[in-house]
Amino acid sequence: MALKYVAEYRDGDLAKKLIQSIHDLKIGKIRLMEVCGTHTMSIFRYGIKGVLPKNITLLSGPGCPVCVTAQKDIDTYIEFAKSDKFIVTTFGDLLKVPGSSSSLQKEKADGADVRIVYSAFDALAIATDNPEKQVLFCAIGFETTIPTIAATLLVAEKQNIPNFSIHSSHKLTPPALAALMQTKGVEIDGFLLPGHVSVITGTDAYRSVHEEYNIPSVIAGFEPLDILKGILMLATQSKMKRPALENAYPRAVSDQGNVKAKEIMNQVFEIGNATWRGIGEIPDSGMVLNKKFEKFNACSRFDIDIQDTKEPKGCACGEILMGLKTPEDCKLYAKACTPMNPVGPCMVSSEGSCAAYYKYNR
Amino acid sequence: MAENKVLLDHGSGGKISHSMMSDIILPLFNNPVLAMLDDGAVLDISDISSKKIAFSTDTYVVDPIFFPGGNIGDLAVNGTVNDVAMCGANPLFLSVGLIIEEGMLISDLKKILKTMADAAKKAGVNIVTGDTKVVPKGKADKIFINTSGIGILPDNVNVTGANAQPGDKIIISGTIADHGITILSSREDLKMTSDIKTDSAPLNYMVKAIMDSGNEIHVLRDPTRGGLGTTLNEIAAQSNVEIKIKENAIPVKSAVAGMCELLGFDPLYIANEGKLIAFASPDHAEKILEIIKKDEFGKDACIIGEVLPEKSGKVYMETLIGGTRIVDMLTGEQLPRIC
Numbered sequence A: 001m002a003l004k005y006v007a008e009y010r011d012g013d014l015a016k017k018l019i020q021s022i023h024d025l026k027i028g029k030i031r032l033m034e035v036c037g038t039h040t041m042s043i044f045r046y047g048i049k050g051v052l053p054k055n056i057t058l059l060s061g062p063g064c065p066v067c068v069t070a071q072k073d074i075d076t077y078i079e080f081a082k083s084d085k086f087i088v089t090t091f092g093d094l095l096k097v098p099g100s101s102s103s104l105q106k107e108k109a110d111g112a113d114v115r116i117v118y119s120a121f122d123a124l125a126i127a128t129d130n131p132e133k134q135v136l137f138c139a140i141g142f143e144t145t146i147p148t149i150a151a152t153l154l155v156a157e158k159q160n161i162p163n164f165s166i167h168s169s170h171k172l173t174p175p176a177l178a179a180l181m182q183t184k185g186v187e188i189d190g191f192l193l194p195g196h197v198s199v200i201t202g203t204d205a206y207r208s209v210h211e212e213y214n215i216p217s218v219i220a221g222f223e224p225l226d227i228l229k230g231i232l233m234l235a236t237q238s239k240m241k242r243p244a245l246e247n248a249y250p251r252a253v254s255d256q257g258n259v260k261a262k263e264i265m266n267q268v269f270e271i272g273n274a275t276w277r278g279i280g281e282i283p284d285s286g287m288v289l290n291k292k293f294e295k296f297n298a299c300s301r302f303d304i305d306i307q308d309t310k311e312p313k314g315c316a317c318g319e320i321l322m323g324l325k326t327p328e329d330c331k332l333y334a335k336a337c338t339p340m341n342p343v344g345p346c347m348v349s350s351e352g353s354c355a356a357y358y359k360y361n362r
Numbered sequence B: 001m002a003e004n005k006v007l008l009d010h011g012s013g014g015k016i017s018h019s020m021m022s023d024i025i026l027p028l029f030n031n032p033v034l035a036m037l038d039d040g041a042v043l044d045i046s047d048i049s050s051k052k053i054a055f056s057t058d059t060y061v062v063d064p065i066f067f068p069g070g071n072i073g074d075l076a077v078n079g080t081v082n083d084v085a086m087c088g089a090n091p092l093f094l095s096v097g098l099i100i101e102e103g104m105l106i107s108d109l110k111k112i113l114k115t116m117a118d119a120a121k122k123a124g125v126n127i128v129t130g131d132t133k134v135v136p137k138g139k140a141d142k143i144f145i146n147t148s149g150i151g152i153l154p155d156n157v158n159v160t161g162a163n164a165q166p167g168d169k170i171i172i173s174g175t176i177a178d179h180g181i182t183i184l185s186s187r188e189d190l191k192m193t194s195d196i197k198t199d200s201a202p203l204n205y206m207v208k209a210i211m212d213s214g215n216e217i218h219v220l221r222d223p224t225r226g227g228l229g230t231t232l233n234e235i236a237a238q239s240n241v242e243i244k245i246k247e248n249a250i251p252v253k254s255a256v257a258g259m260c261e262l263l264g265f266d267p268l269y270i271a272n273e274g275k276l277i278a279f280a281s282p283d284h285a286e287k288i289l290e291i292i293k294k295d296e297f298g299k300d301a302c303i304i305g306e307v308l309p310e311k312s313g314k315v316y317m318e319t320l321i322g323g324t325r326i327v328d329m330l331t332g333e334q335l336p337r338i339c
Helices: A012-024 A037-045 A071-082 A104-109 A120-129 A146-158 A173-182 A195-201 A203-213 A224-240 A259-268 A291-296 A317-321 A353-360 B015-028 B072-085 B106-123 B178-186 B204-213 B227-239 B254-263 B285-294
Strands: A030-036 A056-063 A086-090 A113-116 A134-141 A164-171 A190-193 A217-219 A245-247 A269-276 A280-289 B052-060 B090-101 B126-135 B143-153 B169-172 B217-221 B242-246 B277-280 B302-308 B315-318 B324-326
Touching: A012 A224, A030 A037, A030 A173, A030 A195, A030 A224, A037 A056, A037 A195, A037 A224, A037 A353, A056 A173, A056 A224, A056 A317, A071 A086, A071 A104, A071 A134, A071 A164, A086 A120, A104 A113, A120 A134, A120 A146, A120 A164, A134 A146, A146 A164, A146 A259, A146 A291, A164 A269, A164 A291, A173 A195, A173 A203, A173 A280, A190 A224, A195 A203, A195 A259, A203 A217, A203 A245, A217 A224, A259 A269, A280 A291, A317 A353, A353 B324, B015 B106, B015 B126, B052 B072, B072 B090, B072 B106, B072 B143, B072 B204, B090 B106, B090 B204, B106 B126, B106 B143, B169 B285, B178 B254, B204 B217, B204 B285, B217 B227, B227 B242, B227 B277, B227 B315, B277 B285, B285 B302
Parallel strands: A030 A056, A030 A190, A086 A113, A086 A134, A134 A164, A190 A217, A217 A245, B090 B126, B242 B315
Antiparallel strands: A164 A280, A269 A280, B052 B143, B090 B143, B169 B277, B169 B302, B217 B277, B242 B302, B315 B324
């Protein structure tokens, strides 16, 4: 599969050299967490676990946006979909995620107007094309997606589009890492930090977490050589007992990140608390609409208030997202919970660790 | 005909139906059996000694109906020709059922029927019976086509997905994922342009050449919906064997690989419409590969893996970096209405 500028990062011979260097470290047992769901998928897609020394355990972290979306937020999206006044627009992954009693996919089958979009701008275009309807955009995602959603709202504000609103379930990565480190029972010897998120945040965003917990931290891209290089750097830091914050993805990530994107994000959103599925509320880990843009907040505009709902019994998504369990430790995995009939979001999302285990590892 | 759009009357069985038959369809699908215009086709197979026929049917609902490299018409002919050929048979006769949405442009319909006639001619099959229905606007999407095909199976042929044997080499006749990515990129809402086109093609001559060569072949399949990954899983399960393929051996056009990368699709699960997978005994695999490569549609053929003796029913892939992973069946619909 030759592909210019990508093939270089999938080169089998170079991979062998990196793998050999990792083995040559003869490292003791370490547990590394790949924070991002795209890393999880790439690790499985290229069979990376199988080529590493047995002493290195890779854990999937809380970096899959669908997986960490609270059930209450899913129920909120479903509530809007039930109203025939609304067109609900969403990224495709969210469609199948079960809420407490339904899913967007089921509502769609029952006649709700639920549409998949690839960008918030597509959702805004739907609003412009359907002035008689209200259009809700299910705003989920991390630092990677928040700026484009903010940019969409800037346009909506400028063009004075009255029938567009969002429900924000946005999450920030660094506060989640700090929360993980404070959670009892969590044992992590190093973070493989997300590539795309870091393009926006920059390396500096992780400095306070890194310094407070003195944990090896390396930003890595998503190609197999990027990941192997990141693992080699983490293992080397661990072996030398010299924890550092390093960037193995300098072709895309700078220290400051994308300053303009961050500015746009901060014009529309402000930091607030967020509830992470299976983990609970993490202070200052969310992005909520600021006062000026509060009019785009669907829940306050239409007075929708969904009660907290219990997550499905037996689903270990929360513990899996914190690296406390692997999907195989979950009683429901591959039995009651499969991609065709998912119980928890980690089995639904294409970036979910349960989906990755199911697809590539059974 | 004066009208420029298909009317409900065109499917009524009355005068307008008949004029469509005599003015458009008969001249295109020109053959004596169809020209009889009886309720069914009577097929003379007195000069064929074989005792087995192969029979297959498929329905085409692709959206959009016109796309780079073809349209729903040649897709419908080639698809069924290939399904019959994958039984090891030589396809001879096709039926065609058209379900047309009221208001479709007659010029579009003519274009599709002309493509079907050309595709049938190229594949050496006759369209011997058919049916046309017109449904009210909104009750179908432009045109749906069903084709069924009958082929003659030479004696002593045992080609089936249940016949993969340990040691077999696995051949793919060319690059994968071309068709699915063509359809996807020609859908309006994606606004992408590329020079990728469908691989839709008849594979019956390729199959006949393999069969006539006398080399030992165990499985033939065309990896259409669900792609190479799903088809290999079906074969592994049917034959109760383990399959191992090599990622770096699988041919993908770089433009197609790029589109897959961009959209997050795995080419292993994207539809093909002019490719076959052949499982050949190790002693005969190279010879069969050479035969496939000589065919117009097999120039990029190569060996991508082999069958292992384990009875796991699973498909594994050696990845580009030397790791191993499972290639699972596709769950759910990756791309709706691809064929």
